[in-house]
Amino acid sequence: MSVVRLLWVPVLLCLTHAWLCHGACVEVDSDTEAVAGKGFKLGCISCKMRGEVPASATVDWWFMARGESEFSHIYSYSEMSSYILDDRFDDRLAWHGSKKTDDVQDGSIYILNVTFNDTGTYRCFFNRMLIFPYYEYRTSTAKFISLNVVGHASRSLASILSEVMMYVSIIGLQLWLLVEMVYCYRKIAAAGEEALREREAEYLAITSESKDNCAGVAVTE
Numbered sequence: 001m002s003v004v005r006l007l008w009v010p011v012l013l014c015l016t017h018a019w020l021c022h023g024a025c026v027e028v029d030s031d032t033e034a035v036a037g038k039g040f041k042l043g044c045i046s047c048k049m050r051g052e053v054p055a056s057a058t059v060d061w062w063f064m065a066r067g068e069s070e071f072s073h074i075y076s077y078s079e080m081s082s083y084i085l086d087d088r089f090d091d092r093l094a095w096h097g098s099k100k101t102d103d104v105q106d107g108s109i110y111i112l113n114v115t116f117n118d119t120g121t122y123r124c125f126f127n128r129m130l131i132f133p134y135y136e137y138r139t140s141t142a143k144f145i146s147l148n149v150v151g152h153a154s155r156s157l158a159s160i161l162s163e164v165m166m167y168v169s170i171i172g173l174q175l176w177l178l179v180e181m182v183y184c185y186r187k188i189a190a191a192g193e194e195a196l197r198e199r200e201a202e203y204l205a206i207t208s209e210s211k212d213n214c215a216g217v218a219v220t221e
Contacts, residue, residue: 033154034150036149039113040114041109043145054103056103057102057128058127059104059126061109063086063123064121074088075089079102088117096109119147119148122145123145
């Protein structure tokens with residue numbers, strides 16, 4: 001087996017392993033600033049500690065507007081069906097979480113046409129049932145999001161710095177790729193010149209040997 005084929009073996013094994021793996025669950029905090037008149041995603045992710053265990057989960061959202069002292073039940077998701085429970089959010093809430101499964105890990109919702117009255121604290125509540133071979137185990141998780149509604153979007157310093165770093169990374173990777181291409185080209189060119197010199201030397205050696213043989217035959221005759 002050639003060296004190139006041997007190098008391809010671990011690559012193919014890694015690709016096969018990647019195809020067989022499922023996407024990992026990562027708990028990411030929700031954004032906290034919405035713009036009035038636009039849509040906004042309230043993110044809420046609750047990952048299972050053991051991904052291989054079957055489970056089912058329901059998600060409930062609660063809202064406490066600024067100036068209020070109690071939470072109101074505004075939304076419920078259960079058995080792949082959703083229900084809006086507060087008149088203030090009629091036709092303005094949409095499910096944006098896990099699709100086509102009772103094993104919900106992403107319980108995010110989307111607010112349509114955000115208003116200033118949507119400013120306040122939201123509570124996302126997961127009620128999960130883990131299903132083991134001989135018993136079931138219930139767990140619950142609550143996450144809180146403080147939402148501020150503004151008239152115009154404002155960019156934070158972190159957002160600006162992250163965008164600058166992204167462009168710097170892209171330029172850096174392009175320069176690194178250019179250097180690698182030049183290096184590889186020089187290596188290939190040097191190897192080609194070396195091969196030509198070796199062939200020329202072999203040709204000269206063969207030619208010289210042929211001349212010597214011819215001279216020897218002439219002397220013998």
